[in-house]
Amino acid sequence: MAKVYVTRRERFNAAHKLWNPKWSEEKNFEIFGKCANENWHGHNYELFVTVKGQPDEDTGCIIDLKLLSVIINERVIDKLDHRNLNLDVPFMQGKMASTENLAVGIWGEIAESIKSHGCELHSVRVHETENNYAEYLGE
Amino acid sequence: MAKVYVTRRERFNAAHKLWNPKWSEEKNFEIFGKCANENWHGHNYELFVTVKGQPDEDTGCIIDLKLLSVIINERVIDKLDHRNLNLDVPFMQGKMASTENLAVGIWGEIAESIKSHGCELHSVRVHETENNYAEYLGE
């Protein structure tokens, strides 16, 4: 039976900064430059979630996209959108608010739920700007 | 020798609906929502076909992109563009008109032809909207 990959895009607007509390202000600016600016900056993040599975014969789909959207919204977008990634997001606590860590963190929030609906989570890709994105494949 | 992946984008505008004739109207709307609306809706589909091969020393290319475009247009776009995916498309007959099935169906129409020109079909990706796409890798 054919295995198909389906991708759903969701978006969130959030504030963050790159700041390591173990380091001096000087070292933070040396390493992170303007990304360490005190009063935050932010992004229009784009999130692409890819799931893998076999198309159901009756629906032609590997997962109901409305359901996939609900899973992503309830489990991650509602926690991230119009929030501060450093201060407000439970699954990012104690971690640097990097795009890499966001991708890994989002994977942890949705992988089980997607599995319980008969699909396999394949990839979480987070675009921070038009020039930068990070992807996690669960390995 | 290096293996390179080359991708060609083509587009088609088509009508469809998600409707399972084995189900009642009630069940169709329960499962598919507005995608089951009677009088069809449609999309600007984007199709990305990726082929894999070794660059030819004389041309620098793994396949003539004009030829790849002709293969895709003659074998799939001409059957899909300005058509109804449920009613008009031979290779979609008897299947739900989902993006997943489109990707698998398009693979079946072009894989042999691409192979006969010395390349391997690697991926068929179909974008239905800016938020949804399906990809088939032939596994």
Place this chain on the structure above:
Amino acid sequence: MAKVYVTRRERFNAAHKLWNPKWSEEKNFEIFGKCANENWHGHNYELFVTVKGQPDEDTGCIIDLKLLSVIINERVIDKLDHRNLNLDVPFMQGKMASTENLAVGIWGEIAESIKSHGCELHSVRVHETENNYAEYLGE
């Protein structure tokens, strides 16, 4: 006081065909080509509504964008999305389902409502594909 233009994008997926019932089949195909195909085709339409007004001192906004989105959704998107432009849309009855007529028709559905909220409708722009769009400025 400054006058500012604010634009809101909304999207709808619809089926249509270009077909003049006063003409023969032959003439329809001669004039409209594949756009006249019997079983419909469709598009991911993008709608850009631009309103003009003075920023309110207390909000900094010329109109609440959530309200503008509600107006557009209730008055036009709900009538257009996942619908057939030739068969299902009250404000398109008796008109050719062209992008031009869509832009003019949408203007008629929303201009009064926007005015009643203290703004002026400036432009309705409808994108049918990445290559074609129509704009109406109410003149």
Place this chain on the structure above:
Amino acid sequence: MAKVYVTRRERFNAAHKLWNPKWSEEKNFEIFGKCANENWHGHNYELFVTVKGQPDEDTGCIIDLKLLSVIINERVIDKLDHRNLNLDVPFMQGKMASTENLAVGIWGEIAESIKSHGCELHSVRVHETENNYAEYLGE
């Protein structure tokens, strides 16, 4: 002599919130919803600056685009990028951090400088998300 409009895009990533200090917390959330969330959110803003002038016979250009970019960067991007629009930006002090006010504020920062180089500022357009933008024409 022909008058031509030339547009330059620049980008900035900033944090903000919509919050009127004259209002109660309750009223702020009633009016601005999640845009009033305490710990900020942010955007990848896109700024399009359009200038109008006659092409110089020797250069073919109405303004040196490198110079236009320097003007925009020195006068606005350096003050906005990786900053908090409510706290950090001199020309936004005492104003709501709306897209409308940003467009008007940016106009004020660059109009004179562009004029001194023989061109006329025609439009400042600020995109906050893919769905919302504001434009100011100086009227």
Place this chain on the structure above:
Amino acid sequence: MAKVYVTRRERFNAAHKLWNPKWSEEKNFEIFGKCANENWHGHNYELFVTVKGQPDEDTGCIIDLKLLSVIINERVIDKLDHRNLNLDVPFMQGKMASTENLAVGIWGEIAESIKSHGCELHSVRVHETENNYAEYLGE
């Protein structure tokens, strides 16, 4: 009767450089920087042509878009695509190969033909990169 604006996008890939033969090499590099590099560079140009007219009652369109595309292709794209703007393009001879001059030049090639089909040319917009474009309105 309503006046509607319709825009058609066409694309061309061309080489050019900014080089004023009346100037020394030194002055050319001082003014144009790397845009004056000897062996040319190039762009994926995007051309947006906007025409204005009244929708025809029988077609719903202000102009047949297939016809508009033919006019643009025959009169400008065929002369520009896969060409060198400095060396190969009759209507750019003796002019600097700037985006401004391209927009004015393209207007001159198509305005009469569009008029002869009952429409008015409203705007020619040429995008050189994602960051720069020029527009000519015929004034």
Place this chain on the structure above:
Amino acid sequence: MAKVYVTRRERFNAAHKLWNPKWSEEKNFEIFGKCANENWHGHNYELFVTVKGQPDEDTGCIIDLKLLSVIINERVIDKLDHRNLNLDVPFMQGKMASTENLAVGIWGEIAESIKSHGCELHSVRVHETENNYAEYLGE
């Protein structure tokens, strides 16, 4: 430990033609069509470089993106941007100026440097137009 993929986009504008000096003019035009036109054409190339690694605990990043950008700019963009791919680029000498060869060539210029900073180069993807791109994975 998690492995994450990070992608950086850079851009360059270059001229080229497809022309095999071992072939007659006739054969070059037969194979390459207008891509063989004598006086060059050009593109806005987009380059996507993907690296793979483990996020550093102190920074949250697998590589400093500013450093990755410097590597790509110093080693490839400075050699490609506003240049002629057939005449000016050391690492393309003696090769056809195809997108495939560009991707392989760019890989050769940056793989070692990325490795020396603790990451692994995963992919080099070069977009020539909105319809064509080539990707090399180093195999």
